[in-house]
Amino acid sequence: MLVSHKLKFLYIHIPKNWGSSIYNSFKKIDPDLIDTHMPDEGNLVDKTHMLPFHHKEYQVIQSSIDDGYKIFCTIRNPEERFYSSLKYAQKYLGFQNHRFFQYSYINSIRNKGYLQNCMFIHGCPQYEFIFDGDKKITDKEFVCDENLFSNLSDYFGVEVSASHKNPSDKEDKLTTGVEFEDFKEIYAKDIEIYKELKK
Amino acid sequence: MKTKEKMSISYTSKDAVDFCLENEFKNNSIKFNKTFLEKHDNLKELELLIQIKGCEVEIINNICSEGNEWKFQMFVNFINLVLKTYKLDLDCKFIACINDGVLLTDKYTKFSTFGRHYSSNHIGLPDPLVCGVLTFGQKIREYLSDDIPFSEKKDSMIFRGSDTSKQRENLLNQRLDFCLKHQESDYIDSKITFFAHYSDDMLLSHNIDKDKITSERTSSKKQLEHKYIIYINGNTVSGDRMMWQMASNSLLVQVKPKEEENDYIWYHSFLNELDILPTFEEESFLEDFEKFKKENDVEEIIKKQQYFASIILDSGFQMLYTKEALEKYNELYNAG
Numbered sequence: 001m002l003v004s005h006k007l008k009f010l011y012i013h014i015p016k017n018w019g020s021s022i023y024n025s026f027k028k029i030d031p032d033l034i035d036t037h038m039p040d041e042g043n044l045v046d047k048t049h050m051l052p053f054h055h056k057e058y059q060v061i062q063s064s065i066d067d068g069y070k071i072f073c074t075i076r077n078p079e080e081r082f083y084s085s086l087k088y089a090q091k092y093l094g095f096q097n098h099r100f101f102q103y104s105y106i107n108s109i110r111n112k113g114y115l116q117n118c119m120f121i122h123g124c125p126q127y128e129f130i131f132d133g134d135k136k137i138t139d140k141e142f143v144c145d146e147n148l149f150s151n152l153s154d155y156f157g158v159e160v161s162a163s164h165k166n167p168s169d170k171e172d173k174l175t176t177g178v179e180f181e182d183f184k185e186i187y188a189k190d191i192e193i194y195k196e197l198k199k
Numbered sequence: 200m201k202t203k204e205k206m207s208i209s210y211t212s213k214d215a216v217d218f219c220l221e222n223e224f225k226n227n228s229i230k231f232n233k234t235f236l237e238k239h240d241n242l243k244e245l246e247l248l249i250q251i252k253g254c255e256v257e258i259i260n261n262i263c264s265e266g267n268e269w270k271f272q273m274f275v276n277f278i279n280l281v282l283k284t285y286k287l288d289l290d291c292k293f294i295a296c297i298n299d300g301v302l303l304t305d306k307y308t309k310f311s312t313f314g315r316h317y318s319s320n321h322i323g324l325p326d327p328l329v330c331g332v333l334t335f336g337q338k339i340r341e342y343l344s345d346d347i348p349f350s351e352k353k354d355s356m357i358f359r360g361s362d363t364s365k366q367r368e369n370l371l372n373q374r375l376d377f378c379l380k381h382q383e384s385d386y387i388d389s390k391i392t393f394f395a396h397y398s399d400d401m402l403l404s405h406n407i408d409k410d411k412i413t414s415e416r417t418s419s420k421k422q423l424e425h426k427y428i429i430y431i432n433g434n435t436v437s438g439d440r441m442m443w444q445m446a447s448n449s450l451l452v453q454v455k456p457k458e459e460e461n462d463y464i465w466y467h468s469f470l471n472e473l474d475i476l477p478t479f480e481e482e483s484f485l486e487d488f489e490k491f492k493k494e495n496d497v498e499e500i501i502k503k504q505q506y507f508a509s510i511i512l513d514s515g516f517q518m519l520y521t522k523e524a525l526e527k528y529n530e531l532y533n534a535g
Binding site: 096098099100101103104106108110111113177182185 | 208344515
């Protein structure tokens, strides 16, 4: 979660959605940019990637909402993001590179394990971050694509430049042995949102 | 409930819990247990009479041979964990059998952590040993650490197991019969790794050359070099073995048990419903298997097996199932 008092925004950091690039880019514009990147509390809350029901627990987040800051997020192609989260689970969460463990990880996502344990937050569907029940909390969503930074520049009226090139996740698909097609119903709402934005 | 067609790999843990519970509770006599258990004092080996009040567990009686106390402890710990995690408020007594098979002739419904005959009225519960060792202890990681892709495996079948199976009229059992039948096969490598029941004399009296059907213990790595792993029931169902083998990149296939050997474990109804454990008659095993191989996409079935294993071996799923089974039992017990 990023808060800029200078640009008056709250960035909803959906994991695997180029959030580090967003941070690095805005840090150049606002050196006082607040990043809630802190250790979690007993694996319950990932402060970097907070779900809406946690917002009110953190003053810096809640006050930016109360003060009417622009709330935005980045939305990524759900299929790309799916493979990226599997890669993350393998690299950082100890899920071995074996289809059984990848299925185990996806089961936890399907069973909303991220509500109990933030180790599963990287696979959490994107819509869960931008909807609080039926209420949408973001003012604007940007697609993670080649136009992202020019679109951000237009929106904020400042030059926002990419800090680095985000890696392609095409290779990730090849190494997992898991098909997004088999699990896309978990991300059905994300697919809708993404398609709508791409229009 | 979703239809079988939808249940490729798109079912959830809750779907699986619902399906298993519906089937486990299909035949039961729980409503008579309250009266029966008031004065029941005839437990068998590795059975416990348990009382739950609120979310407190008390062992009222048990039969436990020396050295097996830890099995009781693991079971009670697991039940305690479920009761406390879900803050259950129950008031019932039940018998739990944690021995390898509960008798079909028992009229009063018990909980059983091992397999029991498919037509029995007992309710299966997850075996805390499987849960504890494979899942919590993450033994599954060890089993699968040396697994290789299906395409790199040998096109052959393997069976390894002890000589435990239900005794047949010929005084042998399915495992022995199978190993004997395929002892000369180049394609099926089926061997007994441990003789617990059959002495050399007994084998000799059947004209069995023990060396031809015996092997040293075979590591999971060695077993996983084969494309196909054969499953044959032991005393009942080898729930842990079945699970790690299903989780692997090999295909697990079963030798169909005969009527009296057909035991089920707590997730068996779901397993059968999904049609993901190819099963072949003992007499025509290889012929039927070859036909199956030609007609089916084996790797797709492996994916289904792996997904199934990932659901069953999830500790949260096992706890959820146990919670719902206890609640349902409690409801029926008190309704009677």
